[in-house]
Structure formats: structure tokens, C-alpha cells
Amino acid sequence: MSSLLVLAIVVAIGLVAFFVGRQRASAQDNGSVKPHSRAHYHGWWAFLLAVLPALLLLAVWTIGSSVYLDRHIHAALPERTADTKVASEALDVSLVKSLAKGLRKLDATTLAALPATFAELQPLLAAKGVALATDTQDYMIPIAVEANAVQNRLGLFGAIITFALSIGGAFYALRQIAPRARARNNVERLMLWGLLAASTIAILTTVGIVLSMLFQTITFFESVSPMSFFFGTVWDPRFSAAGSGGSQGQFGLIPLLAGTLYIAAVALVVAVPVGLMSAVYMSEYASRSVRSVVKPALELLAGIPTIVYGIFAVVTLGPFLRDLSAALTGGSPFIQGQSIFTAGLVMGVMLIPVVSSLSDDIITAVPRAMRDGSLGLGATRSETIKRVILPAALPGIVGAILLTASRAIGETMIVVLAAGVAANLTINPFEAMTTITVKIVNQLTGDLEFNSPQTLVAFALGLTLFALTLVMNIVALYIVRKYREQYE
């Protein structure tokens, strides 16, 4: 009996319990005693008691029975000898499981007269549309048949006790129905636990991010020393073919980190002046009609996906800059097609609305009194902004810049398309450098052998990136909190 069917039946039992419970509760309300909870709470309590314990049991049972089945198949397999044709133990088990799954599609008469060799069995299975690996061995056939039988028995048993628990829970709840029974409190307590569980998912996500990357990074540091990773200046992973044990390659972080920081710096040089001046102009000078047009337009800029920016960089801006530089020098271009300048410029454009909206909030938070006082003493508006408002908003603006920088560092698609993949160290902004995020994508797309250093380095890089952006966010928060002027 499939788990889905059991699930559906349990929910149906729960629904029946709900309606019966509600009916019974409202029937008992004859006006003599004030009922503690409204009728539908009794119904919900019956539903929850019928469904939740049964579902929990079903989940545990399914996991447990699949583990038991694996152990069973393991034990039934013959001893591995030198001339065992199958490559590994795990492969043995998975071949048996696929064979068992295929055998389920055969009808009863074929199963009764099952051939003993795989060669005869294969065409029968192929006729039903089941394709199996050719190194399925003959001894696997009786094991698979028995595995199916065990699975059926386990499934049936599990379904029976799930139904028993579900009906038992329903009856227990229905028996408790009385005018002064505290059904609402019970239901609300369960709801509270549900809300608590939902909020732990948010924490679990962070824990999951850190732990998952940490384990892989530790494995990585077993084959590559942390010193050579963090302080190495050459990045040359040298993909080796699977299982060939070829030369390891060098994994130095410095070129990637330098590229990341350089491109982020160029992006900030573009984004911060433009974004800050836009925010200042819109909050101080712009009329309502101008603001109502420009603000949505800048939000539009923020809503464009980064892949579109990346494509704009590689299809339009890169060739344009290259041809422009060729025209300027009258020959060979000094700006490459993929360069730090291109990527930084496009990333800066992407970050303009981020800086603008963050600064806008901060500038409008400065109280009017300071503005009016300065204007009253005879300063022009630009002098007020330069000497009174911006200094007052400075901690917030520094925090905004740090948050923008952390976004620039974590950006992937623009640099994948517009910056190069060659990890070199250079000062010239018109050459190509690569970043941490580009290398994470490069190492993980393509053929993967999961425990090779080439793949694990991506997790080490990811952990570095996560730590870097985390530190920047925390520092931004700290600066804003510590230096913020308290105005009221």
C-alpha cells in the first residue's frame, strides 16, 4: 500500500472526525451549561489527534523500513570475492533495488514462472518499459523477489498500525467532548508549537549553511593546507579525470580575493556618488512630480535581474568599450572585451538604486529642526546639505556603503559574464581578473567528482565569502548603532 494512499486515508479519517466532533459538540450545547469552547474547536481537536500522531508514525516507519530493507538486502547478498563482477557493495544493493522495482511491473503469471537468468528476464522487463543495467547478476533475482515480499509485508503492517493510531486518536478526542472540556486551549497550544517550529526553520537555515560548508571545507583542508589556500597567489585547479589521481593543482585565494575587491571598489566608485547625489537631490530639491517619476524608475532599475545586467555587459558594453579604446589608440584596444572596468561599471549601475534607497531613508531621518536651523542662519541649501545634514547622516551612510559593498562582493552573474575566468593579479583595470563567485560556479558546473579537491574548494570559497559578507554586515550594523545620533 503506497504511502500516499495511507496519507490520504488518514486525512480522510481526520476529516470525518472533524465533522463528527463538531456535530457532537453543538448537539451537547443545550443551554444549561455555558460551553468552554465553540463547537469547531472540538472538531479541530479531533482532526489533529487523528492526523498528527499517525503522520509522525508514518514518517518514522517509512524511514525505518527503508533502512531495514537495505540491511536485509545487504545480508542476503553473497560474500564478495575476488572475482565478484559487480564493482562495489553499494552498487550491488542499488542494482537489487532497481531490479525489485522493475519486477513490480510484471503481472502475477509472469512472476510465478520467473526465469532464473537475467538474460531471459531482461526482454520481459524491457517489454514493460523497464531498462536495467547490464551488470545485474543472476543471483540478484531471488533476492529481489524476496525484497519485494518483505517490503510488501512492512508496508501492510505499517499501514495497519497507522490506521489504528489514527482511529484511536479520533476516538480519544471524541470521547472527551463535554461542555466544559478545554478544547480551544489544546488546539491553541498545538498551533503555538507549529508557529515555533516554523521559526526554528529560519535558524536551521543559517546553521545548515554554516555546517554544510564547514564539513566540506574541513575535508578540503585535509588535502590542501590552509596556509597555501589563504595565502597562495596562484590559482590553477587542474581538473584531473575521475579516478586518475592526477596532479593536484594549486588553490590560492589571493588572486580571487584581489579580483573581488577590485571589482567591488570600481562598482562603489560608480554607485556611491551617483546614488548619494540622487538621494540628496530627490529628498531636498525635487518637486513632487519629479519624485513620483524618478523614484519608480530607480526601483525599476533595482528590479532588473542581474543576469540581464551581465548580458548587457557582455553583448553591448564590452564590445563598445573595446572598440572605443581601439579608436582612441588608433589600433589595438587597451580595454579587453572582458575586463574589471566593464564588470565594475555594470555592477555599479546595478548598485545605484541600492545606495539611493538606503541613503534616502537615512537622509529623511535627519530632523527638520537641523535643516531649518541651518537655513535660518543664512546657509544656502547646498551648504546645509554638505555641512549639516550629511555629517549628521554620516554613520548611516557609511553603513549603507558597507552593505552595498557586501552585495557587490557577493554578486555572481554579472562577473560570470563580464569579468574573465583567468585568475591573475594585476593593477590595470582594463585587464581581466576573476572573482571568488565566478570560480565557485566554474568549479561546480561540469563533471563533478564529489570528493576531489577541485569540487571541495568551491565550498571553501563559499565559506570564505559567507564569512566576509557576514563580517561586513555586522560591522555596518555596529557602526550605525554606535555612532547614530539620538535626536529625540
Add this chain to the structure above:
Amino acid sequence: MTDIPMDTMVRAAAHPRRDIGLKARYAAERRFRIYGVLAISVGLAFLAIMLITIVTKGYTAFWQTTVSLPISFDEKVIDPSNKRATDPNVLIKANYPKLAENALIAKLGINPDDKPAIKQLKAFLSEGARVQLRDIVAADPSVIGTTRNVNVLAAANLDSAFKGQIDLSVEEARRKVSDQQIAWMNKLKADGVMAEHFNTGLFSYGASSRPETSGMGVAIIGSFYMMVIVLLLALPIGVAASIYLEEFAKKNRFTDLIEVNINNLAAVPSIVFGLLGLAVFINFLGMPRSAAFVGGLVLTLMTLPTIIIATRAALAAVPPSIRAAALGLGASKMQMVFQHILPLAAPGILTGTIIGLARALGETAPLLLIGMVAFVADYPKTPFDPATALPVQIYMWANEAERAFVERMSGAIIILLVFLMAMNITAIVLRRRFERRW
């Protein structure tokens, strides 16, 4: 006391004005204003340039060149030994390109023995013509022996030439289309046989190695599955978590930590979520790679902090008087939250959800890492089948060099931007309509 004349008094009373550099300061003020206008113009100019270049490059993708040929479904070509009644493979493996070639030879009046001309002819029509004709015969085998008009797809190079995208002044050896093919194209165009039609295939085809038969069908369905999964998972969990944190949790160091944690998660680079998905969902839990389900889970984790923050803001905006009134009339805390606060905070929650979904729709980096960069030619029937997503499809097409792929990539970007704009406008309209100022 003598009368001091008026003008002396006035002149004595008026001090000479101190030079406070007003002229320079006003000039500085004007310059500052100009800088502000410049800054805004720079931002808007980039926006305009980006949109214009993408639209001009991409709008031609919505039209596809076809050649309308009378194809005679000749039995001698399709089933020479007349075995189709017993062997279904005959109809599948028949030489359909020959039918199309024959029709084109007849139309252009070419000598069938002219080998070089036939070679150029074969490159004229798309390789997808085989599938087109095969599907017609498979749907209705009685068409064998008859002649029918079919709109056969032109090859991608001819499509680009027809749309005027190929520079014909370059010498023939360095071009993708020969002079002979151009001459044929002009003749067919003059006859009205070769024309452009609306490219429904852009929306319905899956991945293909030929640009004229590739489309976003798989990507659109994959993105749709992922959006549904994100909506079904992130919205309830996010709202439940916010309600707990905002209404029920005690204000202590632990909940402070949770709040800092959630704000941090909202600022974590999206590629880190991809790494999490790879390590936990694919490696540890063994879920299938390239499945829309895993993509949906990763995007849910990414959207969750956004929804939590938006919901908390919406819940906090409901005035305390409503909470006090509900409690005062005898409601329990749970009833107050679910029956009074939540309906009033619903517009804010909805807006935050739509904005979060729009962000998730445009995300590429995490999906690249969990394997959605896959060549998927058939529609995924369930969220567990291999699929791809709209931004990932754009990325894959960006890596192809053919001009027709560049055109399709821009067309796909236009469609993505239209979807995103629709979602953002819906969010803004909803916010304006249902916003209440307390």
C-alpha cells in the same frame, strides 16, 4: 539739537555690506543642483540604454521565417517496401528531409544532378523539418500519397539573412549564407512563399542544438513549478515564523539573536544558498539533480527572510488599540492574532510576498549550482523531472555564439522582464488599493 538731514542718518545707519562671498556660494549652489540632476540622469540613461538595446536586439525573435511548400508525401520515399502496417518504426525513421528537398527543388526549378546546388539546398531548410513532417504523418497516416501545403521552418542562417541581420557586403567565403542561397531566398520572398510568422515555437519548444527549433517552453514550466513551490512553502512558514517572533516570543537575548540572524540571511549572497542546496539536498538527502523541486526548495530558503521581514513590518503597523480591544472583548491571544491582526496585515504581507517571488524568479546563481544548467528537450511532467528555469535558459543561450541564439536570448529577456514588471506592478497596485493609514 540740530536736525540731522534724513539722507545722512540713513547713510550713517546703513553699514557697508560685509562680503560674505554670496556670489560664489550661489554659484556653488547651482553647481550642486546640476550635480544632482546629472546623477539622476546617469541612472536613468543607463536604464534607458539597457532596455533599448535589449528590446532592439530581441523583438525579432518573436518572428520566425518559414517556407510554404507543397509537400508531396510520396509513398516511394516514406515507405518503399510497404511495411508500415507491420513495423511502426518505418514511419518514424523515414527519409522526411528528402520530401522537403524534393518540394524545394521543384519550387526553385533546380537540376537534381547539380551536386553543389543540392548541398546548398540541404542547408536551406531547418533540420527540424524532419520532425515537422514526421509529426504530420504520425498524426494522420492517410496523408501518405497526397500533397499538402506545409510551412517548413527555414534554417537559422537563412532566418537571420531574411531579417537582414547578416552583413551581405562581406565576401562569400566568410559568410554563413552563400550568394546562391540569397538569390533563392529573394526569389521565394518575391513569390510570397517565404515569409515571417509569429514564433509560437519560442514559447513551446524545449532545448535544441539548432536555434530555430529551440524555445523556452521547458524553462517557463520549470520556473512556474518553482514559483508554486516557493509560494506554497515560503508564505505559510514565513508568516508563521513572523507571527511567533512578533507576537508570542519573549523579548530576550535569544529572540534578539534570531532577529539578527534573519536580517543577515536576507543579505547573504544567493550563491551561498546554492552551495547549501548542493551539499544538503542533493548530496546528503540524495534528491535528483536538475529537478524543479530542489530549485524550489533553494529559492524558498532564499525568499524566507524577505517574507519574514515584510510580515513583521506589516504586523507591527497594526495599532495596539485593535489588539487591546480584541483581548478586552474576551478573545484569546491566538484568536486575536488570527482573526483580527492577520486580516489587517494581509495587504502588506501580500506585497512583500509578491516582491519576494519576483526576486526569486530572476535568480540564476543558486540554480546553476544545483544542476539546472541542463539540456532538457521534453517538458517536465512533475516537479521531480529534469527542468530548467527562465534566467538559467537565458544564461545558457548567452554562451552560444550563433546570431540566432543571441536574438532568442534577448527575446527571452524581454519575456522575463515583462513577467517581472507585471508582478511588480501588481504589488504596487495592491499596496495602493489596500493600504490603510492608521
